[in-house]
Amino acid sequence: MAALFVSRPWSICGKLGTGSMKIPFTKMHGAGNDFIMVDDRALMFPLEDQLFIQRIASRRIGVGCDGIILLQPSKAADLRMRFINPDGGEQDMCGNGARCFARMAHDLGAAPSAMSIETGAGIVRAQVLEGLVRLDLTELTDLELDLPVGLECPVDFVNTGVPHAVAWVDDVQAVDLPRFGKLLRRHERFAPKGSNANFAKVEADGTLSVRTYERGVEAETLACGTGAAATALLAAERGWVKLPVAVHCAGGFDLVIDSVQGTPSLTGGAATVFEGEIEYGNRI
Template sequence: MSGKARTVPIHKLHGCGNDFVFIDNRALGLPVAAMPDWARSVCRRAFGVGADGLVFLDETPKDREGDYIWHFYNADGSRAEMCGNASRCAALLAVELGFAGPKHVFGTDAGLIRAEADVAAGMAKVELTPPRDLTLGIELDLGEGRDMVHFVNTGVPHAVVFKRDASTVDVRTLGAALRRHTHFAPAGTNANFAQVIDRRNIHLRTFERGVEDETYACGTGAAAGAFIAHALGLTESTVNVRSSGGEILGISIEGGSVFLSGKAVRVFSGEMFLEGLGLALA
């Protein structure tokens, strides 16, 4: 933190339009109990910095593994186990901030994430936590008739519905219905609507839990869509997933592992004024 102005250094990055504010917590030392309030204030668009999530990068405690850890919060202040696009952004920024080298491992609530960042190219690749709880063929009523829903946890829970034309789906309405469906209570799920273009290309749109709206991209959602499509025999083990923002995420399934790769873009670095956000440090 700097001077009497009570400002805090921040970094804004996005992965395929999925945007995040990052704070280096090594010097700031913000307690975890205060982080949800910071996320709600900082991520608020128009009145804050504006982002889908707030991420604190921190030193690794003695009882944990990895080159560093993160504390990840959605825009509504809820803590998330994992976020694929944020993990790619974190990997790139961590190299630039001196947390780790280009190939490293960092800790999330979902477990350790192996990452490889090419700062010069603005690209990052991460190995997500092993997919679990795969469930195919769940028939649910989402308010517009019965839909065939599939589920997998790729670090966070994801439900996937395949549509003939994903571009015409009312993601805000159907996504909210699926995200809060009693079948996934009480935690809820992220909701994805996927269209298989061919065996190597998918179009996917995501309604994100915690953001409570469609986002331009979702890395773990892309992984879930690709993993389920492959399990159903619809695609190859390596596919390109086009997000609603038009960007491409690469997903490859190798054995029991899922890899996510794509651009990670630093938009700006600067300082935010705590008073303007209604925040303070003790």
């Protein structure tokens, strides 16, 4: 499928004296986290047009996604990843997105199987394996346990490239995520930008279950790579689990979190769903 994507370059065509641009894309998902992937090495994507971004990210009137990811050239790494939230705002990092990015870049022949990726959170490294992609995350920052945020359960915090609060609950499925996810995501403790909100449980077999309310998406997603990493690393910090550990995500997929010589890693699948074109311009 990657070859089809490569063979359809961007095209500019005139219509009634105005211009339109067809943007090829690939829809991918990593553990249920879905993305519109665009090969933007020519730097032609209309990044400044937030209304256009919101429209194509909409699940009712557009393609639908948890984020739009641009593959761009980099002077500091093999490639640069730009991640745009469905609301049109840019985010520094997305773990599952970066794993999909690595799979697509390798399939395009744009990067080797072991690659470096420039992100807003710094340079990360990925390894494309048979059926899986492993991503080495940036160094953890701002780790803090037992935050006083007004919930009856323990709440911890860590930045795994983006900020994550993790609330430890007895039953993740029983959580009213639209309500409590929004409250935790927008708590004054995390002002002004807010935090992603995770609700997690340590299972009897030593694995973890988590549901995530994502900042920028402003809703629950089927998975969050940096959130799964935050959950596992905080559980390990508390002495509740041993790494590597499997994290069960809301969409039914597992992600494996490990730490080697202090570098956290995230491993899971990254799959192509379909390919298509988005027309930009000549819109009423």
